[in-house]
Amino acid sequence: MNDLVHRTRRFVRDVVLPSEPRPGGYLSDAERGRLQEAAKEHGVFAPHVPKEYGGAGLTIADWSPVFQEAGYSPIGPAALNCMAPDEGNMYLLENVATDAQKERFLRPLAEGRVRSCFAMTEPHPGAGSDPDALTTTATRVDGGWRIDGTKRFISGAEGAAFAIVMARTDDTGATMLLVDTANPGFRVGGQVHAIDRAIAGGHPYVHFDGCVVADDAVLGAVGEGFRYAQVRLGPARLTHCMRWLGLARRALDIALDRVEHRRIFGSAMKDLGLAQDLVARSVIDIETSDAIITKTANALATDPRAGSALSSVAKVHCSEAVFAVIDRAMQLCGGDGLSDALPLASFMNEVRPFRVYDGSTETHKWAIARRASRARAKAVASGTERRQDEVVEP
Template sequence: MDFTLPPELEDYRRRVRAFVEQEILPVEADRANWDEHENIAEAPLEALRAKVKAAGLWAVSMPKERGGQGLPLVGVAACYEEMNRSIFGPVCFNGSAPDDGNMRVLNMVGTEAQKERWLQPIIDGKVRSAFAMTEPNPGSGSDPGMMRTKAERKGDRWVITGRKWFITGADAAQHFILMARTSDDTRKGLTAFLFDKDQPGWRIERRIPIMGPEEHGGHCELIFDGLEIPDENVLMKVGDGLKVTQIRLGPARLTHCMRWTGLAKRSLEIAGAYVKERESFGIPLAEHEGVQWMLGEAAMQIEIGRLLTMKAAHALDHGSFARKEVSMAKVQVADTLFKAVDTAIQLCGARGYSKDTVLEWIYRYARQAKLVDGASEVHKMVLSRSYLAEGDDFWSWA
């Protein structure tokens, strides 16, 4: 087994790392570049995006013919990890959620007309997007089968009524992918639709306050009260909505893991630098055995998460759905991100708890990792079902 990146992918990784170091980290360090939601403000973001495009590092997961770099998921994993060395990194490269997942699914299953209308503007960075699936109780969450938002056929249109919430990026999105129920069929009852922000018949009810820093566009509650969508804006076919979610969510969960690994490494980077210079009882903190245990444990867990993420990326690149591989990576990396930043804050003491570093930002952000794109408990259920069905083959080398 060879875990070495091919030369082309290693070159991309190195260039992304250098760009983050030289261009993005200095912007992050100046709080004047932050917006009111603790993300990068629009003006510095647009300036950095222009530099990313000039450097040939834009939209690494998208095809070259559409303005991306055409990297396989293994290469995307290496680059996304480097991008999220900065808390502002992924959005600067057009590699952040939810745009990344939406671009991927539109590129995989959209018609050519849909790609031109809905995908290309997202790739170009002209618009942002959102994926509207999650609903308030008793609607769909981890179980799409509980979907209550309805799409009813009226003439040559579908009319949408219902409610969604915690829709990431909705307040800044122009293009939306919407999941709605079109029949009571348990397997073919959901359909994916495309709609534009400027269409009537829907509204943002509120931008939901959360404990952590927010992506651009926040997390919103949406009300649909007569949105009309023509057949040409059905993604795949009527009844294929569950298939769309499966195609989108597997790789999207994994790209979270790629980015979160970068944040976990950044946390240890800050802590490592501090314990080397801070002295206690006459020696640097780094020479205390207890500190070494904490750093060593966190570093090991990060490496386990990286390996699981790469294994899942490799499987997806080779045509597998990689359900159990993605679930293992999701659980491990979500736990590891929280452990890494918690360890870093503990080692940095009051400095880590303050806003003198980005550790407190990462800490608040990290708590959502165990919830988004399926709670950890749901992924453990997936793993249990796989094990009970496969037995010892669960650990097959194939």
């Protein structure tokens, strides 16, 4: 494990960083392929994937140190094939797909031969932060299903080989279906031009117009789509935290190098209290984020239900903390931090959407508060806890 972390660190710094596009640029498919071949040669490719599919076979409890090293560069996760949405789709397929589906979809994805997308989010008033608003439908037809609906902000859809589609199959349930993008009923629409650049394939609209798939396209069981979404989303939230915490570490390193060598008002910046405060708060944010990631990863490995709930806490904390670390680094670097002289502004563009992606901060806070209230009320009602707000007369 420690050896893989070290090799990933060296690979990212020696091979990936020199290959980064200019701030604001995109990683080409050709360069992505070259870097993935290099990652295979260095023995760091697909650390999260089972060995039978060409990966290192790490369990989720061991992902964080490696993912953070990969995330030290915005293109590092793409080079290691542990980038969203593919990484989350690999995890879902590994845990839910049939053996035949794993060979058809998981193996080429894990080997880096194709990309994928996860089609759940819809235009308003469809599913967004509230999955119960799902409007895309899957209707039974002879030998399979007909999918109709429009999805929006489907990361990675442009150029993807297949999509995992969430569609409503009755009044209360939803089903996941595997759809080849060559299907004539599948169509990629216009791009949503978001501020981030690292996810290949962008964030376009996707249209399903009488998209017919066979019965064997159903992923898992019919009507269990919402449950499977939680299988995917808990780890996916956390791996975003891991990758972007690596980028926050890079931002702090840039800031530390700047304050080490800059003098202002007759003093080294590193000796000024205001600069020290910014650095110290960033160290605290990084360390607390690392701790909640580790705790959540261990929970997901032993109790996925509890881990999924805790991933909301990790997602809120890390998305805010990473944003703050990069913002402080920009502040410490002054004008260079705001320009393309340094990559910090492009880092900010990458991490800012995380406060919305995979559920907005506000949505998660609402869910966290509800869970806390329910847990406390249950404990008091069962007699295992006593109320603590009762006032006793003196």
